[in-house]
Every structure is written in C-alpha cells, then in structure tokens.
Amino acid sequence: MNADAPVLECRDVSRTFMIGKGPFVQKRPLRAVQDVSLSIERGEVLAVVGESGCGKTTLAKMLLGLLPPSGGEIFFEGVPLSSVDRQAVSRRIQPVFQDPYSSLNPRKTLASIIGLPLEVHKIGTPDERKRRVEEIMELVGLPRRLLYSYPSQLSGGQRQRVAIARALAIKPEILVCDEPTSALDVSVQAQILNLLQELREELNLTYVFISHNLAVVEHMSSRVAVMYLGRLIEFGTAAQVFDDPKHPYTSALLDSVLTPEPQYGLPEITTMGREFPNPLNPPSGCAFHPRCPKAMDVCSQAQPQPTDENGRLLECHLYGEETAAA
Amino acid sequence: MAPQDQATSQTANGFTAEEFEVEAPSPREVMRRRAKRHFGLIIGGSVVSITVVCAVFAPLIAPFDPYEQDLTRRLINPVWGEGGTWTHPLGTDGFGRDLLSRLIFGAQISLTIGFFAASIAAVVGSIIGMIGGYFGGRVDAVVMYLINSKLALPPILVALSVVSVFGGTIPVLIAVLAALFWDRYAVVTRSVTQQIRNQDFIAAAQAAGCSNARIILSEVLPNLANQIIVIASLEMAVAILVEAVLSFFGLGVQPPTPSWGLMVSEGRDFMFFKPYLITIPGLAIFVLVIAINMMGDGVRDITAPEGRN
Numbered sequence: 001m002n003a004d005a006p007v008l009e010c011r012d013v014s015r016t017f018m019i020g021k022g023p024f025v026q027k028r029p030l031r032a033v034q035d036v037s038l039s040i041e042r043g044e045v046l047a048v049v050g051e052s053g054c055g056k057t058t059l060a061k062m063l064l065g066l067l068p069p070s071g072g073e074i075f076f077e078g079v080p081l082s083s084v085d086r087q088a089v090s091r092r093i094q095p096v097f098q099d100p101y102s103s104l105n106p107r108k109t110l111a112s113i114i115g116l117p118l119e120v121h122k123i124g125t126p127d128e129r130k131r132r133v134e135e136i137m138e139l140v141g142l143p144r145r146l147l148y149s150y151p152s153q154l155s156g157g158q159r160q161r162v163a164i165a166r167a168l169a170i171k172p173e174i175l176v177c178d179e180p181t182s183a184l185d186v187s188v189q190a191q192i193l194n195l196l197q198e199l200r201e202e203l204n205l206t207y208v209f210i211s212h213n214l215a216v217v218e219h220m221s222s223r224v225a226v227m228y229l230g231r232l233i234e235f236g237t238a239a240q241v242f243d244d245p246k247h248p249y250t251s252a253l254l255d256s257v258l259t260p261e262p263q264y265g266l267p268e269i270t271t272m273g274r275e276f277p278n279p280l281n282p283p284s285g286c287a288f289h290p291r292c293p294k295a296m297d298v299c300s301q302a303q304p305q306p307t308d309e310n311g312r313l314l315e316c317h318l319y320g321e322e323t324a325a326a
Numbered sequence: 327m328a329p330q331d332q333a334t335s336q337t338a339n340g341f342t343a344e345e346f347e348v349e350a351p352s353p354r355e356v357m358r359r360r361a362k363r364h365f366g367l368i369i370g371g372s373v374v375s376i377t378v379v380c381a382v383f384a385p386l387i388a389p390f391d392p393y394e395q396d397l398t399r400r401l402i403n404p405v406w407g408e409g410g411t412w413t414h415p416l417g418t419d420g421f422g423r424d425l426l427s428r429l430i431f432g433a434q435i436s437l438t439i440g441f442f443a444a445s446i447a448a449v450v451g452s453i454i455g456m457i458g459g460y461f462g463g464r465v466d467a468v469v470m471y472l473i474n475s476k477l478a479l480p481p482i483l484v485a486l487s488v489v490s491v492f493g494g495t496i497p498v499l500i501a502v503l504a505a506l507f508w509d510r511y512a513v514v515t516r517s518v519t520q521q522i523r524n525q526d527f528i529a530a531a532q533a534a535g536c537s538n539a540r541i542i543l544s545e546v547l548p549n550l551a552n553q554i555i556v557i558a559s560l561e562m563a564v565a566i567l568v569e570a571v572l573s574f575f576g577l578g579v580q581p582p583t584p585s586w587g588l589m590v591s592e593g594r595d596f597m598f599f600k601p602y603l604i605t606i607p608g609l610a611i612f613v614l615v616i617a618i619n620m621m622g623d624g625v626r627d628i629t630a631p632e633g634r635n
Contacts, residue, residue: 064533090535103526107548117534150353166530 005078006039007174007206008063008093013037014071015058019280030279032058034230035072037306038313040174045200045207047221047238049214049253051276055230056210057098060178063208065089091121094167098179100159104151110137110162111147117170132169139202140165140195157188164195168203176208181216193219214257218242226250229279229287232306235313247316248292286317294318360628367624373617381433389413390424392431392584397422404602416606419589420596425603428584429610435585436614439496439569443503444562448554450504451511456542456550458512459519469516476509485568489577499578503565510561514553522549552629559622563615570611586611 013036020027033055040046048056061067062074065081074081081089094117097103104113111133112119118129134144140161151159160180167175180196181189193216200207211217217224217238224241226234226249234247245251277283283290289299298317306315361367380387400422403410410417416425458469485502492498522528523546531541570587572578579585581592586607593603 061529064529066529066532087535090533093533095530095533097526097530099526103530105527105545105548107551116531116536120535120540152353163530166534170534 005075007042007077008040008208009075009078010036010038010059010063010072011075012072013059013062013069013074015055015062015067016070028280031230031282032279033062033069036227036230036232037072038225038232038235040206040208042173042206043204044222045209045220047217047224048208048210048227049212049217049224050227051212053229053276053279054227056212056227057178059227060095060176060208060210063176064093064095087121090117091170092172093174093176094170094172096160096163096167096175096177096180099183100156100163101151101183103163104159106151109148109150110142110154113151113162114165114169117166121170123170133165136165136169139168139199155188156184157191160184160188160192161195164192164199168199171203172205174206174208176210178210179212180209182211182213189216196220214242214253226253229277229282231287231315232313233288233315236311240312246314246319248294248318249288252291252293286315357628361624364624364628366620367628370617370620370622370624373613374621377433377614377617378437380430381437384430384434388424388427388430390427392423392428393582395421395423401596401600403600404606407602417600417602419592419603425589425606428589429586429607432584432586432589432607432610433614435496435579435583436566436569436611439499439503440562440566440618442500443507443565443569444558446500446504447507447561448511448558451508452515452547452550452554454508455512455515456519456546459516460523460538460542460546462520462523466516469512473509473512473516476506479506481506481568482571485572486575486577489572494572494578494580496579499569499572503568506568507561507565510557511554514557515550518550518553519546522546552626555629556622556626559618559625563618563622566611566615566618 013033014031015033017030017032018027019030036055036059038046048059050056058067062069065084065086068082076084076089076093111130114133114136115129118124118132123129124132134147137144137147142158142161142165146154146158151162154162160183164180175196177196181192184192196207197220199205207220209217209220221238223237224235225232226241226247228249234241234245234250241250242254245254277287277290283300285298285300285302286292286295286304289295292299296317302317304315304317306313307319396418399414399418400420402414402418404417404425405412405415407417414424414426416429418424419428454469454472458466485506488502489498528541528545531545536545569578569585570590573585573587574591576591579588581588589607590604590611593600593607596603
C-alpha cells in the first residue's frame with residue numbers, strides 16, 4: 001500500500017452492458033460508463049453530478065466493488081480493487097443508497113440491520129455488537145428505543161439515518177453516497193446533509209457524493225466531477241466548477257438550478273431544448289453536441305480529447321488543443 | 327447531544343415521540359389485530375387445531391381400539407340411523423371396528439403425511455427457487471428446466487408407479503408427495519426473489535461483505551416466509567387429498583391402518599346399503615382440506631403488507 005497514492009483512483013474505467021435478450025435478438029452495447037479517470041484524495045468530498053442515466057450509479061457500484069469494470073481499473077490505495085478481497089474492501093468502503101425504502105430489509109429490526117456488517121466481519125461478542133449499535137444510533141441521531149423497531153415504523157429521514165448508521169458500523173474510511181437525499185423531503189434533506197457533514201468532521205471520512213442536485217453539491221463538496229452520457233466531461237475543485245464553468249454542459253446545468261426566490265421565475269433552459277439522447281444510440285463525436293449552444297462542425301465528427309490543466313480535466317472541443325491550433 | 331435533538335425535532339410535527347409510536351404499530355401488533363377480525367382464519371384455524379389435538383391424543387380420546395374387530399357388532403348404524411347406539415356414535419364398519427376411533431386415528435396419518443410432504447417440498451422447492459431467482463442467467467435456466475420437467479409429469483400416475491414399486495409405507499408416500507409438490511414453491515419463490523434481488527438492501531448486504539448463501543438465507547428468505555407458509559397450507563391440503571386418492575386405489579397406506587382414503591375405499595363394498603361408511607370419512611377429508619385452505623388464506627391476509635380488513 002502506498003501512503004501517497006489517492007485513496008481511490010479510477011483509470012480509464014468503463015462499463016458496458018449488453019442489452020437485449022433472446023436467441024434472435026442482436027445484443028446492443030450500452031456504454032454506461034466510458035473511460036472515466038478520476039482520483040479521490042483522503043478526507044475530501046468528491047461530488048459526481050449529471051442527469052439521470054449518465055452513469056453515476058454504475059460508477060458508484062464499481063467503486064463499491066459490486067460491479068466489475070469492463071475496461072480500465074480502479075485502484076484502492078494504489079492496489080487494484082479487483083485483486084483485493086471483497087471482505088477487506090467492505091470494511092473500508094461502505095454505501096449509502098438513494099431510496100431508504102428499498103435499502104432496508106423490511107423484515108429485520110434496526111438492531112440486526114445496523115449490526116449486520118459487524119456480524120459478517122465477526123467483530124466483537126454479541127453484547128459488544130449491541131453496544132456498538134446503540135452507540136452508532138446515538139451518533140446518527142436515532143433514539144435508542146427504536147432498537148427493535150422495524151423499518152416500516154420509521155419515517156423517511158429516520159430510515160436514511162439507519163442506512164448511514166449501517167454504513168458507519170464497521171468504521172469505514174470511505175462512504176459512497178448515491179443520491180442520499182433525493183428521496184427525502186426538503187426539510188429532512190438538510191438534516192441528513194448536516195448529519196453527513198458532522199460525521200465527516202468527527203470520523204475523518206472521505207465521501208464520494210453522487211447527486212443531480214447542484215445546490216446540495218455546492219454545499220458539500222471539495223471537488224466536482226460532471227458526467228454526461230457515461231463520460232467525465234469536467235472535473236475540478238468546487239470553486240472552479242461553480243464559479244467558472246468551462247464546459248457548456250456544466251454552464252447549462254448551473255443555469256438550470258432553481259432559486260428559492262419566486263420572483264426570478266423558472267430558469268431559462270433554452271440552451272438544452274432537446275431531450276437526453278438515447279444511450280443505446282449515442283450521437284456521433286461529442287455526445288453533447290446536439291444540445292450544445294456552442295456546437296461547431298468538428299463536434300459532430302470527432303470525440304474531443306480530454307485536456308488536463310493542473311488537475312482540472314475538460315473534454316470539449318472549445319478547449320481542446322486541436323481547436324486551439326486551428 | 328446535538329444529533330439526538332434533531333431526531334426529536336423530526337418526530338415533533340404535531341406528535342410527541344409516544345404518539346408517534348402509537349401511529350406506527352409493530353408488524354406483529356398489526357398481524358394480531360387483523361387475526362382477531364379474520365373470520366376465515368378463526369374458523370379454519372379452530373378446525374385444524376381440533377384435528378391436530380385429536381390426532382395427538384388419539385389413544386386417549388378414541389373410545390375403542392381402531393384395529394379391534396368384532397364381527398358380532400358389524401355394520402351398526404350411526405346414532406341418528408336405525409338401531410344406532412351411543413356406544414358407537416358413528417357406527418361400525420364391515421369388520422365391526424368403531425368408525426369414530428378409526429376416524430380419530432386416521433387424522434394422525436393424514437396430518438403426518440400432509441405436514442411432512444408439504445414441509446419437505448417447501449424446503450426443497452424454496453431453495454431451488456431462491457437459487458434460480460437470485461443468481462439468474464444460466465443457473466436460472468437450469469432451475470426453469472427442472473420446474474418445466476416437473477410440470478410435465480402427471481402427478482397421480484407418477485405416485486402410483488413409484489408406490490407400486492417401493493410399497494405403500496408412510497415414508498415412501500411422504501417422499502413421493504414431496505417430490506411431486508415442490509414446483510409451486512420454486513415458481514413463487516423464484517419470481518419473488520427476482521424482485522427482491524434488485525432492492526438496495528441486497529446491494530448493501532453485498533457491500534457489507536455477506537456471502538451469497540448468507541444473503542439468500544438471512545436477507546431473502548425472511549421476505550418469502552409469508553408466501554411459503556401460504557403455499558405450504560395449500561399444498562398440505564393437496565397432499566392429504568392425494569394420499570386419500572392413493573389409499574383409495576390401494577396403493578397408499580396399507581390396511582388395516584386407518585387412513586381416511588382407505589376407509590372410503592373399504593366402504594365402497596357397502597356403498598348402497600351403508601352410505602355413511604363413505605360419507606363420514608369423505609366428509610372428514612373435505613372439512614380438513616377446506617379448513618387448511620381457509621387458514622392459509624387467513625395467514626396470507628394478515629401478513630400481506632397491504633392487508634385486507
């Protein structure tokens with residue numbers, strides 16, 4: 001293990017699903033994630049943003065080791081994830097899923113849901129485990145009397161606290177949060193986000209925070225990765241991406257954020273009038289060109305090459321070398 | 327302290343913590359409440375319980391030895407018939423054996439065969455179904471092939487041929503019936519497992535490092551318990567019927583063992599003179615099967631998440 005290496009690193013990670021069933025149907029590739037390279041430093045909050053269907057969740061599943069990449073490699077502290085035992089990975093990387101109604105087994109009590117990772121890893125005696133579960137419940141703000149309740153007796157926010165408690169039970173270093181607040185009421189969202197912030201400071205956690213809500217991301221993250229149709233199109237610190245978005249897609253995303261003040265009305269989204277392309281039949285060249293306000297001839301012909309400027313990645317012909325030269 | 331304050335404020339939208347608990351009763355409490363109001367469950371459950379008690383305490387309850395023949399007292403009518411006496415409330419059969427005693431001891435046979443056949447089939451069928459549904463792909467194709475092969479077998483013919491080769495002992499009957507009835511468990515558990523498999527709590531268990539066997543047994547199985555119990559009750563009823571059919575054909579339980587099916591078969595010779603010899607055991611089979619079905623329906627209703635009132 002290399003101490004200097006990023007905690008998690010993706011090098012050209014791709015995942016292709018073959019869609020289509022039956023002996024006479026031609027299977028078609030769906031490239032959910034394509035050539036994504038990014039690194040996650042210890043203690044940071046890396047946000048991954050993009051529309052529904054852009055491959056965020058697939059990326060999260062690969063980072064958790066639940067889905068092997070079909071190309072490229074994920075490195076955990078410099079060691080390829082595929083060569084690390086799943087048990088060992090699970091002790092250090094834990095998920096928080098989007099829908100707290102589907103992520104908790106309805107037939108189990110909170111005690112056994114939160115205690116499951118401890119039980120699997122045979123940590124402590126049953127008594128110690130119970131104490132640890134109570135401790136962690138207090139940490140995430142669940143009253144102890146709920147220990148033997150079932151998920152059906154809890155509200156959405158409480159359920160998400162349970163999911164966080166389960167993820168934290170074995171003291172992992174990295175939490176992969178896949179849209180942890182999008183299934184919750186706005187008032188509860190803030191509570192969960194604050195809780196995640198507090199826990200990060202208290203337990204020195206690293207977050208991979210997947211979201212389509214830019215307001216949430218701006219509040220939480222230190223670096224931001226923007227994905228479009230499986231590709232990483234812009235990657236930089238939160239300040240860079242939010243204050244000076246380079247890629248037209250990122251600007252469009254930022255323009256689409258709703259403000260709390262009603263007098264501003266709905267944001268203008270004329271730039272993205274066309275709908276999200278079919279991932280089974282992606283546009284030629286740069287996948288964003290049919291919706292891009294600054295599209296040029298080259299955009300529909302060639303895939304832009306990624307440029308790297310002091311760790312700020314961009315994939316756009318506007319900033320590519322070949323355009324600059326032309 | 328701070329996180330705890332948040333938790334209380336969360337439930338404070340008009341409810342105090344205690345009121346909130348009243349709002350959301352535990353699943354067991356919900357079940358208990360529904361059970362008390364479920365008419366079918368109460369009736370079916372009572373009939374099944376009475377039958378079970380009779381079967382368990384048969385030697386204490388039965389007025390006579392079910393095997394004792396007394397040709398001087400043969401073919402006595404039941405109490406309500408001509409010349410009936412309270413000594414033999416349901417009359418006697420062609421060998422002078424007390425029908426009530428045989429009926430009570432017969433409950434042992436029917437329930438034993440029904441219960442064990444349904445349980446063994448439940449274990450085998452559910453495991454096959456869960457494996458197919460959980461792993462999918464090629465494994466599932468094999469499971470589907472097994473299920474389809476099983477569905478193509480004519481159950482009564484298979485039972486007849488196997489029993490005629492291996493003899494009609496109770497263990498053989500149980501094995502044959504279990505081998506014939508596992509498919510419904512497999513079909514249902516497979517499709518439910520396919521739905522559960524895509525839920526996030528399975529992914530969470532995988533991310534926690536659980537083995538597949540552990541996920542199937544401790545995450546998937548508890549969610550299938552309802553369905554398995556309901557099918558088991560239906561299959562138990564069918565197993566009891568098939569046992570009666572096999573015994574009627576003389577390929578099930580061998581005489582003089584008091585099986586209900588066998589009793590119907592033995593009564594056939596007197597069908598036109600002493601019809602009660604057929605109607606009474608037939609009625610017993612009918613009532614028990616209906617009661618088990620009502621109980622199964624009841625269990626389904628009280629445990630279903632959406633529940634009927």
